[in-house]
Structure formats: structure tokens, C-alpha cells
Amino acid sequence: DTAVSQTPKYLVTQMGNDKSIKCEQNLGHDTMYWYKQDSKKFLKIMFSYNNKELIINETVPNRFSPKSPDKAHLNLHINSLELGDSAVYFCASSSDLSRGAYNEQFFGPGTRLTVL
Amino acid sequence: SQQGEEDPQALSIQEGENATMNCSYKTSINNLQWYRQNSGRGLVHLILIRSNEREKHSGRLRVTLDTSKKSSSLLITASRAADTASYFCATTGGGNKLTFGTGTQLKVEL
Numbered sequence: 001d002t003a004v005s006q007t008p009k010y011l012v013t014q015m016g017n018d019k020s021i022k023c024e025q026n027l028g029h030d031t032m033y034w035y036k037q038d039s040k041k042f043l044k045i046m047f048s049y050n051n052k053e054l055i056i057n058e059t060v061p062n063r064f065s066p067k068s069p070d071k072a073h074l075n076l077h078i079n080s081l082e083l084g085d086s087a088v089y090f091c092a093s094s095s096d097l098s099r100g101a102y103n104e105q106f107f108g109p110g111t112r113l114t115v116l
Numbered sequence: 117s118q119q120g121e122e123d124p125q126a127l128s129i130q131e132g133e134n135a136t137m138n139c140s141y142k143t144s145i146n147n148l149q150w151y152r153q154n155s156g157r158g159l160v161h162l163i164l165i166r167s168n169e170r171e172k173h174s175g176r177l178r179v180t181l182d183t184s185k186k187s188s189s190l191l192i193t194a195s196r197a198a199d200t201a202s203y204f205c206a207t208t209g210g211g212n213k214l215t216f217g218t219g220t221q222l223k224v225e226l
Contacts, residue, residue, distance in 0.1 A: 031212055041202060043216040056213055090158055094212065102147060103212050107158035
């Protein structure tokens, strides 16, 4: 009965590889997010999708491409991985603000990506 | 640039004591939220305070908001060892985007 789940939990890979992280939420939320948390615990938003449409796209290298097959899933694909991509990536979801909700966000457990 | 700065960066107290964390932000907000992150886990939403509210309570948590000073504080009363975690404030201007602060690492010792 996990609300927001991510796979894998840990990902260790070589520089230059391409990898994907998957996220699923069973809360019925319309909006999903990807965040990056660096080694100093600074948390920064990368992308947000609302009902499969991209609504937030921060200054992120275009090696990062989010994909939302349906509103319950938001996957993150990263091409040509670099050392600086090492971080913990969090998926989150929230209700649609147009329905009067506040944007309290529910976070997944995180994926620790290590690029060697 | 980063929106929120939190103070202190780290706080160590004894069980039973109160813990106070502060958050300052730079631009006008719609609401301010506080989240907790246990080591190796995702963030958990604690409490939300709207820009027209000045104080809010939830269990042992008390949040204040001073929009004139662009600051908020989180008070945890009668702390427990289980409160050991990092605490983040997050602000929004009204859309979906949350901007997080730098976080305060709280350690509650037995």
C-alpha cells in the first residue's frame, strides 16, 4: 500500500551510460515531480507533470528526459551519465491545485544514483 | 537561486527539551510548508501555513509565520529521540513549484 514508490532504490553505473528511474503513485494525484538532492542535502525541483503534461521544467541538462505514460507514473531517463549526476533523486506527487488543494507533496523513498 | 535559508544548520538537544528551527525566504509566498526527512528516507509533510495565517499547531508542532520579516519558525515541544531528522521549510508563490530551504539537522539525544 505504498503511496509513492520508486525503483530502483540504489543505482550504481559507469560514466556515459544511460539509465532510467521509475516512479508510481497510487494516491490518485494529478501532479508528479522529480527532485534532485545533492550531497549537502539541498533539494531542487527538476520537473513537474500535471495529467501527463509538462508544467515545470527547471534548468536541467537535456540529458534528463522525464516521461509520463499516465498520470500515475513519471519516469526519469538520463543519458550519458556524468559524475555530477550522482545524487539522490526523489519523486513526489500532489493533488491538482485547480481542485482547491494545497500543494502538499508526498515523496517517494528516493533513488541513490552513483556514477563512477 | 535558493529561496530559503534555515537556521541553525544543526541542532543537538536532550530528549524532553524544545527544538526551534527558523526559516527565512526572499520573495512573496502563498504558503509555507515544513517537511521532515529521516536519514535515507523521503520527505514527509508536517504542516502547512497559509500566508494569511500567523500561527498554526499540530500535535507537538507549532509553526509561526511573519510575512513582514519573510520568516517562519518550527517549534517541536517535548522532543523525542524519534524526532531526530532533517527539517526543511518549503515555500510556494501559488503554483505547484515548491522551493526548499537548506534544512536543519536535528539530533535528539537520550
